[in-house]
Amino acid sequence: MSIAAAGETPGSLYVKEVLIQTVARNAGEPEFHQAVQEVLESLAPVFDHRPEYRTARILERMLEPERVIMFRVPWQDDQGRPQVNRGFRVEMNSALGPYKGGLRFHASVNLGILKFLAFEQVLKNSLTTLMMGGGKGGSDFDPKGKSDNEVMRFCQSFMTELARHIGPNTDVPAGDIGVGGREIGYLFGQYKRLRNEFTGVLTGKGLNWGGSLIRPEATGYGAVYFAAEMLATRGETLAGKTCLVSGSGNVAQYTVDKLIDLGATPVSLSDSGGFIYDKAGIDREKLQFVFKLKNERRGRIQEYADQFSSAVYTPIDPTLDHNPLWSLKAECAFPSATQNELDAKDARHLLESGVYVISEGANMPTTLEAVKLFLDAGILYAPGKAANAGGVATSGLEMTQNSMRLSWTREEVDSRLYGIMKNIHKACAETATAFGTPGNYVNGANIAGFLKVADAMMDQGLV
16 A cells, blocks of 8 residues: 655556556656656646546556557568568557557667657647547658668558558558658558558648648648747747757758748758758758758758858767757757757756747657756747647648548648647647646646547547
């Protein structure tokens, strides 16, 4: 029998117990443990207010995927040699609708990372208010350095197995790291061949065969819209503010694009080799160079500094215990590369450099220790499940257009995206206040996302 420490409530004891059980049952999955801990630390007050959730064991059920699919992906390289990768799909929770979440092709992909992403996706999709459950999938295949034919052969083999587990009313994957328009096209073509049907089974499709305008831009745009909403609570705008952006893929590119639109000055981008710092700011001309560099030539960000004399390139130094990008002087930061790219030391450097607005474009780019520093400092900090929900929200809008056999204009989709991000901000802010932590967007996002899923699970019985 456990004895409550001073100040502990039934809700906090329950959360602590579930966290211990989760870590024990999911050994060797640190990213999943981290995601669960970050969410559970927000939820104790919920279980004090709603003890019926404890009785129904909603949390234990939500932390266990409804289904995990793992499979072999054999394919042939250009030299005719057989290659073998692992494929995964984690179908986490369908209480609010079909499973929805990206596919990631990267050497680092494993079950623990996909479970963390799928769990985050459940809450993120809930925040959009659209009818979408949460899932995530992918492979340890890395498209970097592969020919188009090799990528096609891999995607066709991957989809040959995945096709039997997905569908427009069951599970609708999208892109993520390593899965862009090229990969979605190959995956969709193979699904169509196998199932003999043209349906909205994947999002992020080409515009001339069922895709949505604004979908490529949506995650980056949404992160900027969320930052603008946070600043508005203090009577400020993004105009004139210096902004740090990490990454140089889809999310980072369109974060820079929207920052330029709103009068801010983005000054950095990065990739796995290092980062560029352009004190003069990344303008439209320079951004067009990045689009061609990364999306067409698939080159390295170092070439930006070779092209523009105002930029300085800093290569990755594996001996450092911090990322110098986060030491640059700025007011706003948009971590948009990958999970855990920003640790406690980086957080201190950001705060010392004058950053007081952080909007996460990537999924869980900030470690738990760094998150605590941001919350203790009282800055405007938006966790990824809220700030980067624009991508999946626009995927949901793509699903709607596919179901209606319609294509909305760019202005209409962007307007709907902005409205969704505005509503997500409002839900996070109001929920944080209602549960006694005004201004804490972490608590607001976690609780608001959880409540909608939990209520749906209660309504649907023990399934």
